Amino acid sequence: MNFTLKIWRQHDRNSKGKFVEYKASDISPDMSFLEMLDAVNRDLAKKNEDIIAFDHDCREGICGSCGLYISGRAHGPQRGVTTCELRMRHFHDGETIVVEPWRAKAFPVIKDLIVDRTAFDRVIQSGGYISVDTGSTPEASSIPIPKANAEEAMDAAACIGCGACVAVCKNSSAMLFMSAKVSQLALLPQGHAERKIRVQRMVHQMDKEGFGHCSNTYACEQECPKKISVAHITRMNREFIRAAFW
Amino acid sequence: MVLNSKIPEGPIQQKWDNHRFNIKLVNAANKRKYTIVVVGTGLAGSSAAASLAELGYNVISLCYHESPRRAHSIAAQGGINAPKNYKNDGDSIWRLFYDTVKGGDYRAREANVYRLAQVSGNIIDQCVAQGVPFGREYGGLLDNRSFGGAQVSRTFYARGQTGQQLLLGAYGALSRQINSGRVKFFGRREMLDLIVIEGQARGILARNMETGALESYIGDAVVLATGGYGNTFYLATMAKYSNGTAIWKAHKKGAFFGNPCFTQIHPTCIPLSSDYQSKLTLMSESLRNDGRIWVPKKAGDKRNPKDIPEEERDYYLERLYPSFGNLVPRDVASRRAKEMCDKGFGVGSTGLAVYLDFADTIKRNGKEWVEEKYGNLFDMYHEITAENAYETPMRIYPAVHYTMGGLWVDYNLMTTIPGLYVIGEANFSDHGANRLGASALMQGLADGYFVIPYTIGDYLASTKFPQIKPDHPAFKEAERNIQELIKKLLSIKGKQTVDEIHKRLGKVMYDHCGMARNEAGLKKALQLIPQLREEFEKFAYVAAWEYKGNGLNWELHKEPLAFEYVKPSTRSYK
Numbered sequence: 001m002n003f004t005l006k007i008w009r010q011h012d013r014n015s016k017g018k019f020v021e022y023k024a025s026d027i028s029p030d031m032s033f034l035e036m037l038d039a040v041n042r043d044l045a046k047k048n049e050d051i052i053a054f055d056h057d058c059r060e061g062i063c064g065s066c067g068l069y070i071s072g073r074a075h076g077p078q079r080g081v082t083t084c085e086l087r088m089r090h091f092h093d094g095e096t097i098v099v100e101p102w103r104a105k106a107f108p109v110i111k112d113l114i115v116d117r118t119a120f121d122r123v124i125q126s127g128g129y130i131s132v133d134t135g136s137t138p139e140a141s142s143i144p145i146p147k148a149n150a151e152e153a154m155d156a157a158a159c160i161g162c163g164a165c166v167a168v169c170k171n172s173s174a175m176l177f178m179s180a181k182v183s184q185l186a187l188l189p190q191g192h193a194e195r196k197i198r199v200q201r202m203v204h205q206m207d208k209e210g211f212g213h214c215s216n217t218y219a220c221e222q223e224c225p226k227k228i229s230v231a232h233i234t235r236m237n238r239e240f241i242r243a244a245f246w
Numbered sequence: 247m248v249l250n251s252k253i254p255e256g257p258i259q260q261k262w263d264n265h266r267f268n269i270k271l272v273n274a275a276n277k278r279k280y281t282i283v284v285v286g287t288g289l290a291g292s293s294a295a296a297s298l299a300e301l302g303y304n305v306i307s308l309c310y311h312e313s314p315r316r317a318h319s320i321a322a323q324g325g326i327n328a329p330k331n332y333k334n335d336g337d338s339i340w341r342l343f344y345d346t347v348k349g350g351d352y353r354a355r356e357a358n359v360y361r362l363a364q365v366s367g368n369i370i371d372q373c374v375a376q377g378v379p380f381g382r383e384y385g386g387l388l389d390n391r392s393f394g395g396a397q398v399s400r401t402f403y404a405r406g407q408t409g410q411q412l413l414l415g416a417y418g419a420l421s422r423q424i425n426s427g428r429v430k431f432f433g434r435r436e437m438l439d440l441i442v443i444e445g446q447a448r449g450i451l452a453r454n455m456e457t458g459a460l461e462s463y464i465g466d467a468v469v470l471a472t473g474g475y476g477n478t479f480y481l482a483t484m485a486k487y488s489n490g491t492a493i494w495k496a497h498k499k500g501a502f503f504g505n506p507c508f509t510q511i512h513p514t515c516i517p518l519s520s521d522y523q524s525k526l527t528l529m530s531e532s533l534r535n536d537g538r539i540w541v542p543k544k545a546g547d548k549r550n551p552k553d554i555p556e557e558e559r560d561y562y563l564e565r566l567y568p569s570f571g572n573l574v575p576r577d578v579a580s581r582r583a584k585e586m587c588d589k590g591f592g593v594g595s596t597g598l599a600v601y602l603d604f605a606d607t608i609k610r611n612g613k614e615w616v617e618e619k620y621g622n623l624f625d626m627y628h629e630i631t632a633e634n635a636y637e638t639p640m641r642i643y644p645a646v647h648y649t650m651g652g653l654w655v656d657y658n659l660m661t662t663i664p665g666l667y668v669i670g671e672a673n674f675s676d677h678g679a680n681r682l683g684a685s686a687l688m689q690g691l692a693d694g695y696f697v698i699p700y701t702i703g704d705y706l707a708s709t710k711f712p713q714i715k716p717d718h719p720a721f722k723e724a725e726r727n728i729q730e731l732i733k734k735l736l737s738i739k740g741k742q743t744v745d746e747i748h749k750r751l752g753k754v755m756y757d758h759c760g761m762a763r764n765e766a767g768l769k770k771a772l773q774l775i776p777q778l779r780e781e782f783e784k785f786a787y788v789a790a791w792e793y794k795g796n797g798l799n800w801e802l803h804k805e806p807l808a809f810e811y812v813k814p815s816t817r818s819y820k
Contacts, residue, residue: 028520028522030519030520030632031522032524034524035522035523035524038522038524038745039522041743042743042745042746045743046741046743048739055312056486057311057316057318057485057486057487058316058318058320058321058485058486059485059486059524059525059527060321060483060525060527060528060626061626062320062321062407062410063311063316063317063318063320063321063485064315064316065311065312065316078629080625081629085626085629085630087629087630087632089632110456111456116312117312117313118312118313118433120313121313121314121315121421121424124417124418124421125421125422125424125425126425127425128418128421129376129377129418129419129421129422130375130376130377130418131422132372132375132376132419133300134293134296134297134300134372134419134695134696134699135368135372135695135696136375137368137371137372137374137375138371138375139371140330140367140370140371140373140374140388141330141332141387141388143374144385144386144387145382145386146382146386147382147383147384147386150379150380150381150382150386151379153377153379154379154381154404154405154411157378157379157404157410157411157414158405158407158410160410161313161315184377184379185377188377188379190374190375190376190377191377
């Protein structure tokens with residue numbers, strides 16, 4: 001297969017970026033999107049040109065490092081997959097593919113397609129955990145948790161922190177990301193001691209980082225590679241209101 | 247040098263308790279006077295950094311990624327072992343200890359393995375308290391499954407994402423300490439050298455990968471938690487960033503390398519389909535609990551698997567190992583699969599695959615049951631191969647997955663360099679020659695949560711540390727050396743990309759140092775690798791041949807060529 005790529009190139013945080021056109025030829029339909037970029041980079045390297053920088057690591061859809069905005073879709077046209085899992089067979093031969101980094105105020109571009117997502121880390125640092133020191137814990141099975149709750153907590157915990165929800169949101173809101181953590185910990189009895197302070201601190205930090213608010217368009221759920229449900233946003237809102245009044 | 251493993255006295259059940267009593271403690275008020283540099287934020291690194299900070303130490307934590315949560319522990323799927331005996335099926339600390347030593351082909355240190363089995367139960371308690379959503383029974387209690395090579399059900403799991411959930415738990419603990427200020431975290435840093443001053447590990451030199459600057463990090467002890475070296479094989483299940491540099495640099499500074507030959511080849515990976523492939527994808531071996539492995543009885547049988555009747559299939563693991571069946575340890579399952587393929591029984595277009603068939607389980611328990619248990623793995627398989635494994639058997643083939651070898655450490659997890667500790671996959675300690683399933687997560691967290699916080703105190707309390715500043719000559723010298731190395735690497739201007747050279751190195755490793763090894767192959771690899779290195783480093787040279795006598799081979803002498811005035815490039819006369 002052959003493709004024309006329009007790729008965002010930006011030298012560093014402070015430079016101005018632009019789209020540059022590249023050809024990707026003899027691409028096998030079984031290649032992943034990143035393997036296709038590897039091939040383009042190999043050719044660039046041989047011509048002694050600066051290769052296209054993109055973040056990646058596990059290449060099996062779990063580390064959350066990769067994340068490209070592909071022809072207007074976060075992680076490309078397939079539902080429920082990350083960029084590294086996306087195969088070229090889902091594109092048409094001869095297609096022009098536009099590749100951009102995540103666009104959000106809270107995710108500044110570092111270079112080409114790599115953005116700085118440490119705002120997510122700071123949101124978690126503000127309270128996205130259960131405060132428990134090593135060793136000070138009761139026997140694991142001492143607190144029974146209904147299977148349905150445990151399963152729902154797991155659905156939320158499946159978030160890989162890639163940032164697609166922010167990139168696709170017209171408000172650049174981090175509500176889906178944040179609510180997944182709030183919801184997970186609110187569903188488990190272990191998380192109840194800090195449920196009030198947790199949601200308040202995290203919301204405060206989210207605002208501080210420059211993420212927008214949720215206006216219920218649900219593009220985030222649609223584009224989330226782990227199909228995290230917006231129901232968690234509802235639960236987070238409930239937690240937030242509860243924290244204010246009770 | 248005589249290696250002293252420092253195994254404590256006493257019967258094996260009491261060694262760890264005795265040791266914890268006998269080692270020196272750092273007074274609670276004095277802990278804040280010490281700084282510990284922890285490199286890597288996978289299960290071992292995150293749990294160690296968090297636990298040490300909770301104790302009151304100053305911790306500097308660094309990782310290659312932007313965020314600690316992206317370390318490759320996150321990709322572990324199957325589970326984590328602990329002998330809680332919740333299933334009432336005869337499990338015990340002793341049985342986990344025994345299984346691990348035996349599974350490791352009797353090449354692990356008994357005292358370490360026993361300690362690992364002892365603390366494994368605490369890990370589960372810790373993770374549950376952190377909110378790790380382990381799989382549960384309808385009664386609300388924790389579920390267990392049997393896993394890779396165990397006859398009891400002792401594996402705790404969070405769907406097929408156990409590593410992710412455990413890492414996010416440890417990441418939460420680490421985040422809490424970053425928030426408290428006791429951990430200073432630095433992302434996108436690559437460790438490029440270990441700094442040893444007066445025989446003590448006192449810090450590291452790291453490269454800031456955004457700015458390219460070299461930075462010094464000083465501590466009273468250094469803990470490496472940087473994972474294994476499986477990516478030397480190029481095609482492995484390792485993440486692309488797991489490059490093994492940190493332990494290699496420490497090795498060059500004097501830390502012994504233990505059992506480098508022990509590489510685990512995992513039996514259930516998606517087979518290689520062509521040469522552009524950048525990595526191999528593992529599917530949890532929990533699939534072997536319910537899938538049956540087979541090949542056609544007739545070599546070279548290219549029929550659609552559905553058209554091969556039951557009596558013409560060879561369920562070779564069930565045939566060869568009636569009591570373990572498809573659940574034999576990883577090394578055994580991998581070796582048998584390779585043998586079958588080498589004899590021509592392999593399936594798929596390359597002939598390098600065997601079937602893993604769920605038809606019987608689907609018939610017995612229904613598709614929904616399989617979907618609930620393994621849905622994400624079936625989806626992953628479908629995305630990669632475009633095949634529906636509910637309808638046609640999966641194809642699997644072994645791939646490099648884990649390195650049991652690593653830097654040598656004593657019972658305290660300290661290397662041959664005083665003050666340098668190595669934890670998790672990066673050390674060699676607990677798995678002998680073969681790691682059992684669901685034991686890597688266990689060891690990473692055991693080292694980080696429950697071993698290093700005790701043992702490092704003994705060293706700190708009994709050692710004197712001279713004051714060191716970033717302008718110390720040792721740091722300056724390391725910086726100069728690394729600058730020079732980087733300059734040298736960047737000025738090669740070769741014709742092949744780094745990836746291409748890496749691929750070729752991987753092929754040499756795979757062909758001669760993979761699942762089957764012999765003297766001739768290893769010797770060949772020892773010739774091929776230096777040649778490859780030379781090709782990489784000295785792309786331009788004068789070949790001067792020396793006549794060694796009649797009937798003897800000429801000897802090649804190379805004069806490297808440096809270009810200062812003319813920039814080498816592809817010649818063009820257009």
